[in-house]
Structures are given as structure tokens and as C-alpha cells.
Amino acid sequence: MGIGYRVIVRPALRVQDSEKAHGRALMMLRFLSANPLTRGMLSLLYRPRKKLTVKCFGQTYKHPFGNAAGLDKRAEALRGWEAIGLSFIEIGGVTEHEQEGNPKPRMFRASSSLSLVNRMGFNNPGSVKVASKLKHHFSRHGSPNIPLWANLGKSKITPLDEAPSDYAATMDRLWEYCDTFVINVSSPNTPNLRELQHDDALESVIQACQEVNSRHSKSSKTELKPLLIKIAPDVTDEQLTAIVHTARSAGCDGIIATNTTLERPETFPKGEEKVFTQTGGLSGAPLSNRSTEVIHQIYSMTNGEWPIVGVGGILSADDAWEKIGAGATLLQAYSGFVFEGAALSKSIVNGLDKKLSEHGFKNIEEAVGFSHRGND
Numbered sequence: 412m413g414i415g416y417r418v419i420v421r422p423a424l425r426v427q428d429s430e431k432a433h434g435r436a437l438m439m440l441r442f443l444s445a446n447p448l449t450r451g452m453l454s455l456l457y458r459p460r461k462k463l464t465v466k467c468f469g470q471t472y473k474h475p476f477g478n479a480a481g482l483d484k485r486a487e488a489l490r491g492w493e494a495i496g497l498s499f500i501e502i503g504g505v506t507e508h509e510q511e512g513n514p515k516p517r518m519f520r521a522s523s524s525l526s527l528v529n530r531m532g533f534n535n536p537g538s539v540k541v542a543s544k545l546k547h548h549f550s551r552h553g554s555p556n557i558p559l560w561a562n563l564g565k566s567k568i569t570p571l572d573e574a575p576s577d578y579a580a581t582m583d584r585l586w587e588y589c590d591t592f593v594i595n596v597s598s599p600n601t602p603n604l605r606e607l608q609h610d611d612a613l614e615s616v617i618q619a620c621q622e623v624n625s626r627h628s629k630s631s632k633t634e635l636k637p638l639l640i641k642i643a644p645d646v647t648d649e650q651l652t653a654i655v656h657t658a659r660s661a662g663c664d665g666i667i668a669t670n671t672t673l674e675r676p677e678t679f680p681k682g683e684e685k686v687f688t689q690t691g692g693l694s695g696a697p698l699s700n701r702s703t704e705v706i707h708q709i710y711s712m713t714n715g716e717w718p719i720v721g722v723g724g725i726l727s728a729d730d731a732w733e734k735i736g737a738g739a740t741l742l743q744a745y746s747g748f749v750f751e752g753a754a755l756s757k758s759i760v761n762g763l764d765k766k767l768s769e770h771g772f773k774n775i776e777e778a779v780g781f782s783h784r785g786n787d
């Protein structure tokens with residue numbers, strides 16, 4: 412973390428409403444990246460210099476680290492994320508219909524525990540507005556130079572049995588702008604959404620999205636775009652096996668593990684009860700072990716043949732390395748950016764570069780899943 416962030420920004424954050432603080436940070440990133448001079452300064456300060464090229468989902472990533480969904484729901488700061496050196500951007504969750512989300516306050520910070528609880532409820536402008544924003548952005552500034560992913564959510568007004576068409580409509584509208592799509596059936600804040608993780612329901616959502624994918628790919632004479640599934644950490648081993656089997660057989664190209672958890676730590680610092688007793692999904696440091704465990708299990712059950720994107724409690728290079736060891740090829744963070752600031756990508760990429768040489772790996776791909784081979 413930058414010393415300035417630790418000394419000035421983090422203490423200032425403690426006295427601000429979490430959602431407002433997030434809005435201000437995003438606005439600042441957008442503002443600074445709008446001007447070539449300040450954009451250059453952002454790059455100079457924050458962009459990792461090391462190249463840790465990774466090939467995944469048919470694309471080349473300059474290193475494995477990007478932002479997790481929810482950080483830029485409205486696709487507001489595309490040039491900012493690129494300027495601070497992420498290797499890919501995930502926008503959304505975007506739902507077919509515009510929605511306000513749950514009543515505020517709905518995002519809570521437990522600073523000593525490096526953790527957040529949120530019940531945002533997919534607040535977002537909806538697929539039509541996000542598509543038109545991307546169209547406008549692309550025509551003025553061109554497409555980003557790094558892969559752009561879209562996180563697809565289900566509109567609250569859409570009943571569960573109509574979920575496939577809701578996800579498909581969003582994918583349809585965003586298809587030409589985004590490189591990779593993530594079916595999010597794991598947010599804890601949309602009633603019953605997690606029921607879509609199971610069997611027939613999951614298969615129907617994936618199939619509906621794959622139909623959109625093949626229609627666009629045929630009509631534009633381009634490749635199918637990678638389709639991923641994002642899962643919750645709150646699943647039993649049997650449920651996890653079933654989800655992985657269904658998603659793989661239905662043609663998903665990989666998996667993001669994990670979303671936030673409904674579990675709470677057994678103990679936490681005094682004064683943070685108010686945060687941990689809030690309804691919603693928990694993210695950050697206390698999620699790290701469970702998310703790594705899920706990655707480990709998926710890697711084992713797929714013999715490392717199905718790409719895993721690791722997310723959940725990555726706040727340092729050590730956390731990132733554990734996820735790679737467990738089997739993740741790409742990595743993402745949300746809470747890490749809240750607690751460590753924009754310097755997070757540089758510290759993670761530089762730290763990973765060191766870890767690779769310490770452990771004698773030539774590149775990230777060689778390191779993926781190392782803890783399964785007893786080589787850590």
C-alpha cells in the first residue's frame with residue numbers, strides 16, 4: 412500500500428459512509444484518467460512495470476490481476492482502471508432492467524478486520540443504459556487495450572423461472588462491447604438468486620447465454636466469447652461438485668470463485684459487531700481462506716483443466732500467491748482496493764514476480780496449482 416494511502420486516505424475513510432467514499436474514489440479515478448497529463452501520472456505512480464504474461468480464455472493478459480465485479484457497476488472509469496495498470500476490467504453487475512438496489516445504508520466497513528459487508532442488491536442503470544454508455548465511450552476513446560468483462564446479474568423484478576431470458580437480454584446488449592461474460596448466480600443480495608446455482612436452473616441460464624453468444628458470433632463471423640460462472644463460497648462439497656459438473660458440461664469456459672459469504676468470523680475486534688451483524692455478503696480478509704479452499708477443490712475435481720479466477724480476500728501478494736497455488740490462473744479484488752488503494756495492483760504484481768523467482772517458476776502458468784504438487 413502507498414504510504415500516503417495508509418496515513419491519509421485510510422483514516423479519512425473511517426469517518427465516511429462506505430458507499431459515498433466508494434463513489435468519491437471512483438469519481439476521482441474517472442476525473443484523473445480523463446486528462447492525458449493526470450492519466451500519465453496515474454500510470455507513473457500505480458502501473459506495475461513487471462510483465463507476468465498469462466494466456467487464459469484465448470486471450471493474453473499482461474499479468475493475472477484485475478478488478479472484481481461491483482467496483483465499477485456502471486462502467487464509469489474504464490480508462491482509470493487501465494491507467495492504474497490492471498490487466499483486465501470487470502464491469503457490472505448489470506441486470507436487464509435498471510434498478511436502485513436495496514435501501515441505504517447498504518455497505519459497511521470493518522477496517523480493523525479489513526472486511527466489508529454489503530447488501531447492495533444489484534443497483535445499476537440496466538443493460539440498455541450500460542450498452543449505450545459503452546457505445547459512446549468506444550466511439551470517443553476506442554475500446555480498452557485490456558480485456559473488458561461484463562458481470563451479468565438477474566433483475567429483481569424477473570421471476571426465477573424467467574431468469575434465462577433476463578441474463579440473455581443483458582448479454583445480447585453488451586456482446587459487441589465486452590470480451591468475456593460472467594454469469595453471476597451467487598450474489599446473496601437478490602432474493603433466491605443462489606437457487607440458480609443448481610442443476611436445471613443453472614443449465615438453462617447458461618444455455619440461454621450460449622445461444623446469444625453463438626448468434627452474435629455467427630453474424631459477426633468472430634469467435635464465441637468466453638462465458639464464466641461465478642459461484643458462492645457457501646456451498647457444500649456435493650453442491651460444488653454439481654455446479655462444476657453442470658457448468659462445465661453446459662459449455663462454461665471457466666469459473667470465478669468466489670462471491671461474498673453469508674458466514675461471519677467466529678471472533679472479531681470489539682467495536683465491529685455493528686458491521687458483522689449487518690445482513691449481506693461479507694468480503695475481504697475473513698473470506699480469504701474459504702475462497703482459497705473452494706479454488707483448491709475445483710482445481711482438484713477438474714484436474715486443473717478448467718480455468719479458475721480467484722477472488723476473495725486478496726489484499727497482498729501473499730494472498731494472491733496462495734490463490735495461484737490453489738489453482739487460480741487469474742485474480743481479482745474488490746475489498747483490497749478499498750483498504751489498500753490504487754497501489755494494490757503494483758504491490759501484487761511485483762510481489763508475484765518475486766514469488767515466481769523465489770520458487771523457481773518460469774511464469775504464472777507454470778505456478779498455477781503448485782500447492783497440489785507439494786511444491787510451495
Ligand SMILES: Cc1cc2nc3c(=O)[nH]c(=O)nc-3n(C[C@H](O)[C@H](O)[C@H](O)COP(=O)(O)O)c2cc1C
Binds near residue numbers: 527598669694724
Ligand atoms: C459493494 C460490493 C458490491 C459487489 N457487487 C458485485 C456484483 O455486482 N457482482 C458480483 O459478481 N460480485 C459483486 N461483489 C463481489 C465481489 O466481486 C467479490 O467477489 C467479493 O467482494 C470477494 O472479493 P474481495 O474479498 O476482494 O472483496 C461485490 C462486492 C462488494 C463488496
